Every structure is written in C-alpha cells, then in structure tokens.
Amino acid sequence: MQTTIPSTSAVLSSLLRADFTTQWRNRKSVILVLLVPVIILISWKGLVDKLGGSFVLSNCITIGLTAIGLMGYSNSIARDRDKGVFQRLRVAPVPSWSIMASRLIVQLVMILLVTAAVFIVGHQVDKITLSPAGYLFGFLAAFVGGAVYLALGQVIVGLIKNPETVNAVTRLVYFIFIMVGMFGELGMLGHELGEVVKWSPYGAVKRILAASMQPTTWTNDSTLSLLATIGYTVVFTVLGIKWFKWNTK
Amino acid sequence: MDQSTSPSVLQVENLNVSYGSFHAVTQVSFDVKAGEIFGLLGPNGAGKTSTLSAVEGLLRPQSGTIMVAGVDARQKPLHARANVGVQLQSTSFQPELSVSEILKLYAGIHGVEMSTQRLAQILETIKLQDAGGKKFGQLSGGQQQRVSLVIALIHDPRLVLLDEPTTGLDPQSRRQLWERMEDLRDKNHGILLTTHSMEEAEAVCDRIAIIDHGKIIAIDTPQGLIEKHRNDAEVISASRKGKITLEDVFIGLTGRAIRS
Numbered sequence: 001m002q003t004t005i006p007s008t009s010a011v012l013s014s015l016l017r018a019d020f021t022t023q024w025r026n027r028k029s030v031i032l033v034l035l036v037p038v039i040i041l042i043s044w045k046g047l048v049d050k051l052g053g054s055f056v057l058s059n060c061i062t063i064g065l066t067a068i069g070l071m072g073y074s075n076s077i078a079r080d081r082d083k084g085v086f087q088r089l090r091v092a093p094v095p096s097w098s099i100m101a102s103r104l105i106v107q108l109v110m111i112l113l114v115t116a117a118v119f120i121v122g123h124q125v126d127k128i129t130l131s132p133a134g135y136l137f138g139f140l141a142a143f144v145g146g147a148v149y150l151a152l153g154q155v156i157v158g159l160i161k162n163p164e165t166v167n168a169v170t171r172l173v174y175f176i177f178i179m180v181g182m183f184g185e186l187g188m189l190g191h192e193l194g195e196v197v198k199w200s201p202y203g204a205v206k207r208i209l210a211a212s213m214q215p216t217t218w219t220n221d222s223t224l225s226l227l228a229t230i231g232y233t234v235v236f237t238v239l240g241i242k243w244f245k246w247n248t249k
Numbered sequence: 250m251d252q253s254t255s256p257s258v259l260q261v262e263n264l265n266v267s268y269g270s271f272h273a274v275t276q277v278s279f280d281v282k283a284g285e286i287f288g289l290l291g292p293n294g295a296g297k298t299s300t301l302s303a304v305e306g307l308l309r310p311q312s313g314t315i316m317v318a319g320v321d322a323r324q325k326p327l328h329a330r331a332n333v334g335v336q337l338q339s340t341s342f343q344p345e346l347s348v349s350e351i352l353k354l355y356a357g358i359h360g361v362e363m364s365t366q367r368l369a370q371i372l373e374t375i376k377l378q379d380a381g382g383k384k385f386g387q388l389s390g391g392q393q394q395r396v397s398l399v400i401a402l403i404h405d406p407r408l409v410l411l412d413e414p415t416t417g418l419d420p421q422s423r424r425q426l427w428e429r430m431e432d433l434r435d436k437n438h439g440i441l442l443t444t445h446s447m448e449e450a451e452a453v454c455d456r457i458a459i460i461d462h463g464k465i466i467a468i469d470t471p472q473g474l475i476e477k478h479r480n481d482a483e484v485i486s487a488s489r490k491g492k493i494t495l496e497d498v499f500i501g502l503t504g505r506a507i508r509s
Binding site for chain 1: 305306307318320327328329330331332333335337339341342343344345346350353354355356357358359360
C-alpha cells in the first residue's frame with residue numbers, strides 16, 4: 001500500500017502557525033525583550049553626540065539579540081523539551097529539523113522586530129539617522145549577530161537539561177554579557193579586559209553592527225569581527241547540536 | 250474476529266537496543282495484526298519503553314527490523330510514522346495553545362484537512378464541544394486523555410501505539426477508553442498497548458507479550474498464558490486467592506522483586 005507523507009511546506013506552515021501563536025500568547029516576554037534595548041537607547045540619548053549614533057544603536061541591538069538567543073529561544077526549548085512537546089511532535093511524520101527550523105524562524109522575526117524597534121526609537125527619540133544602505137546592512141548584520149546568540153542558547157540547552165537551571169544560567173550569562181560588554185566597550189574595564197570584550201561574541205557582534213550601519217567605515221577590523229562572529233556561530237552550532245537531546249530522560 | 254489470518258501492521262524482528270554497554274532490548278521479535286489489541290507487559294525497566302521508542306522512531310536501534318504497515322521504519326522513518334498514531338505516556342502540548350489549535354496543528358503535520366465543521370465534529374465526538382478554546386492544561390485527566398487519543402487517530406493510522414493510556418484515570422474514563430480501543434480493533438486498526446494493569450490486559454488484549462530484562466519471555470493470549478503456566482511453582486506461590494490470574498502468571502514469570 002502506498003503511504004503518502006505530508007509535504008515539508010505543509011508541515012512547516014502548521015508548525016509556524018503554532019509557534020507564532022505561542023509567541024503571541026507570550027507577548028509579555030516579547031515586550032520585555034523589546035523594552036530593555038529601547039530603554040537603554042532612550043537613556044543614552046545624551047551620549048549620541050559623544051559616542052556616535054551607530055555605536056549607541058549597535059550596543060542596544062546587541063543587547064536585544066542577547067536576550068532573544070539566551071532567554072527567549074533557550075528557555076522555550078528547555079521548557080518544551082521538559083514537557084515532552086518535542087517527543088510528541090517527533091512521533092509524527094515530521095523531519096526533526098523542521099521542528100527547530102520553525103522555532104528559529106520565530107526568533108528571526110524577533111530579531112527583525114528588535115532591530116526595527118531600535119532603529120525607529122533611535123530615529124524618533126535620539127535623532128539618529130542612517131543611510132538606506134546603513135539600515136539594510138544593519139538588518140543583515142543583526143541576523144548574522146543574532147545567530148551567535150541563538151547558537152549559544154543551543155549550547156546551553158545542550159549542556160543543561162533542567163529548564164529552571166537553563167533559566168538561571170541564561171539570565172546569568174545575559175547579565176555578564178551586558179555588563180562586561182557595555183563597560184568593556186566603553187573602556188571602563190581596562191585595556192586587557194577591553195581587548196577580551198572586543199573579540200568576545202558581544203564585542204564582535206556589536207562591531208559588525210556598528211560598521212554595517214555606516215558601510216563606508218567598514219575596515220579590516222570589521223572583517224575580522226565578522227569572521228569571529230561566523231566562527232563563534234559555527235562552533236556553538238556544532239556543539240549545541242552535538243550535545244542536544246530531544247528529551248530530558 | 251479471528252486475527253490469525255489478518256496481515257501484520259507491525260512486525261518487529263530481532264530488535265536490539267543498547268545504551269552504551271547496557272542492553273535494554275535483546276533480540277525482541279513480535280508482530281501486531283490488523284484488528285488486534287496486542288499488550289506489551291513488563292516490570293519497570295524491562296525494555297517496554299525502549300521497544301516502543303524504537304517503533305515510534307524516537308531512538309535508533311542497534312539492529313533488527315521494524316516494519317510498519319509494510320514500510321521499513323529504519324529505512325523510511327517518515328513513511329512509517331505516517332502509518333502510526335501514538336499516545337505517549339508523558340506527553341504534553343504547547344501550554345499556550347487551545348485544544349482547537351492543538352488539533353489543527355496535528356492535523357496539519359499529518360497532512361489532514363481540518364475544516365471548522367470537521368473540528369466541531371471531532372470535539373463533539375470526544376464530548377468537548379464547549380472546550381475547544383480551553384488550554385490543554387485546563388482539562389481534566391480524562392479529557393486530556395481523550396484529546397491525546399483523538400490526536401493519535403487524527404490521520405486514521407493503521408497502527409496505534411498506546412503507552413499506559415489509562416494511568417491515573419477514574420474507572421468510568423478507563424472503561425470508556427477500553428470501549429474506544431475495542432471500537433478501533435473492530436475497524437481493523439492494530440493496537441500495541443503497554444500497561445501495568447493486568448486487569449486491563451486481561452480485559453482488552455487479544456495477545457500479550459511479557460518482556461523482562463530486555464527479552465520477551467512469553468507471548469500468547471491472556472487465557473493461553475494462564476493455562477500454560479497455571480502449574481508453575483512460582484505462579485502458584487504468587488497466587489493470592491487460589492484462582493490463577495494473569496497477574497499471578499506475570500509475577501511468577503518476572504519475579505517478586507521490586508524494580509526501580
């Protein structure tokens with residue numbers, strides 16, 4: 001007897017509908033993810049002239065990307081894995097990659113939202129205006145940078161099974177990234193730590209964002225940051241996939 | 250119905266599952282025929298879940314053959330899964346989704362059209378016509394079980410896997426599920442059931458396999474097992490009321506020691 005399996009597009013469309021509905025029902029956490037970089041952006045209004053518009057925007061977007069990858073993505077994966085949501089989906093004629101692809105697409109939309117929110121508030125409140133190419137490359141760099149944090153989130157859910165522990169660890173890592181990243185970038189942590197921050201996932205992502213928003217300022221250093229970003233993403237993705245288990249048993 | 254001539258909807262042959270150096274399942278073979286309820290019984294850690302997980306495609310066995318409705322589950326896992334409906338023991342759905350949204354999701358991933366009318370009809374069948382907008386977690390245990398079962402059957406699979414489906418249900422809900430299983434059997438579905446309830450196995454299963462330490466130690470009808478082992482010393486010593494029951498046979502064959 002001929003067995004037919006549903007098309008990948010039909011499967012993905014059903015998964016996406018469910019995952020976007022889930023995200024919509026969790027809109028409080030979505031608002032929080034948007035709110036933190038926006039508040040920082042508004043509070044840094046006075047620093048725009050001193051530090052430059054792209055520096056401020058790139059810092060705020062990096063903070064948003066960190067929250068999306070570390071807290072939004074990894075916590076939802078850890079919770080659903082613990083509840084057996086993935087196991088239920090995996091006994092259906094669904095390729096495992098499509099389950100993750102749907103989750104990642106939702107996060108890509110979140111990256112789009114955060115970046116757009118920062119650009120809009122930056123323009124309206126801080127009076128930061130970029131060229132059309134700056135906005136376009138800014139969005140592209142946000143996707144590239146966001147991938148680092150999504151991959152890092154994947155490493156965390158690969159290493160830790162308990163959802164409460166994942167929640168605690170991601171908050172801690174988020175806090176460390178923001179604090180060390182921001183203060184390091186501002187040169188408040190000394191030269192050596194500043195160099196470490198510069199080549200850390202935070203610094204590398206922040207710098208490709210800043211350079212993308214002003215394409216004429218793209219230097220060899222920006223290219224090296226882009227390579228570092230891609231390198232981090234590849235390493236974290238490989239480890240995250242290798243260590244990831246679909247269930248907590 | 251005489252199932253002996255029915256085609257097999259599940260054939261498991263020489264299945265081996267290991268976790269590192271631990272052999273969870275060793276050379277397990279059995280088949281489930283269309284129109285049959287087949288019980289897989291065993292103490293905790295005997296290899297039931299590993300066997301079931303291999304059939305469901307949740308783990309990759311070291312060796313052996315699993316054919317679902319004539320499809321090799323190891324070669325074509327998605328095609329095999331398209332013929333299987335599963336009710337997992339510890340499963341959940343996204344807590345943010347309503348019952349209707351969950352039904353639509355699972356219809357979609359099985360390639361089944363789900364019109365508003367069809368959705369209403371399904372909800373009415375499981376007596377949840379007013380609960381379509383409720384979240385899964387807001388339902389009672391019996392209601393959750395009915396939703397899980399209807400999702401397992403949403404694509405009219407030839408093989409239905411039920412992993413301890415009556416655990417935690419009240420007697421009414423349990424009886425209702427037994428009737429549902431018998432109804433499925435009458436419609437020529439093959440059912441593989443795992444349970445710790447000997448009463449349930451005796452009440453609904455056409456054949457039973459007892460698995461222990463990863464190996465199948467007996468396969469027969471419930472009555473056949475009782476007849477075959479009623480004079481075993483271990484079975485007689487396990488008997489509590491003089492009359493030999495399936496539970497006595499089970500204890501006699503698998504021992505009295507509590508498994509972790």
